[in-house]
Amino acid sequence: MPDTQTRTATVRIPTPLRSYTDGQATVEATGTTVSDVLSDLVQQYSDLQSNLYTEDGTLRQFVNIYVNDDDIRYLDGPDTAVEDGDEVSIVPSIAGG
């Protein structure tokens, strides 16, 4: 299978962002990397853009992305490959004082 073939991933949406995905807890998005999948996601649901990204287009610091059970920080970051049927999860880290 050529590496450029588009794959469909299931993206898991955290509770408060489901108001922007028609109430759906999971949505499908396509792409060969995490970066592509997230781009497709915000293209489908544009209100997610400002929730996930800062104005300069980087993922907000508290936003963590998992492919299946792995944090992409320990894989290839946004370039992490996505296979057909993978689950991509948007997971917040919480902190404060």
Added chain:
Amino acid sequence: MITSPSVIQAIREHGADAYPEEGCGFLLGAVDENGTNRISRVRRVANRQTENRERRYEITPDDYRAAAEEAAGDGLDVVGFYHSHPDHPAEPSETDLAEATFPGYTYVIVSVDDGTSADLTAWSLAPDRSRFRPEEVRLVEATASGQ
């Protein structure tokens, strides 16, 4: 937020147990048709901060996933978080605002004065992320779970 007295009691008890450090955890429940977070129960989690736990708390994404998975088993979602403010008012700090996650989560803060829980407040982040807005705490005897 809408919740039961037992949930409020559980948050207070955790705040007192964690004193003089900050205690933290998850609010589990559902979002109702009005967009209000209905909290059925709480889940304690370890404060993952490695230093200054009297003034800081941290919950890792792995902890979040574990809590969300457990909640899903009961038909619930993570709808917010709580933490305690030892010897400090129950209002969001500058750090709370700087580290805030998505608007829509309920953030409960309980102040703990000299080991005893005191004020308890709820907040949600404004959509423009500029500030926390107070959220009404409505108590009902039992919240519907599993919806």
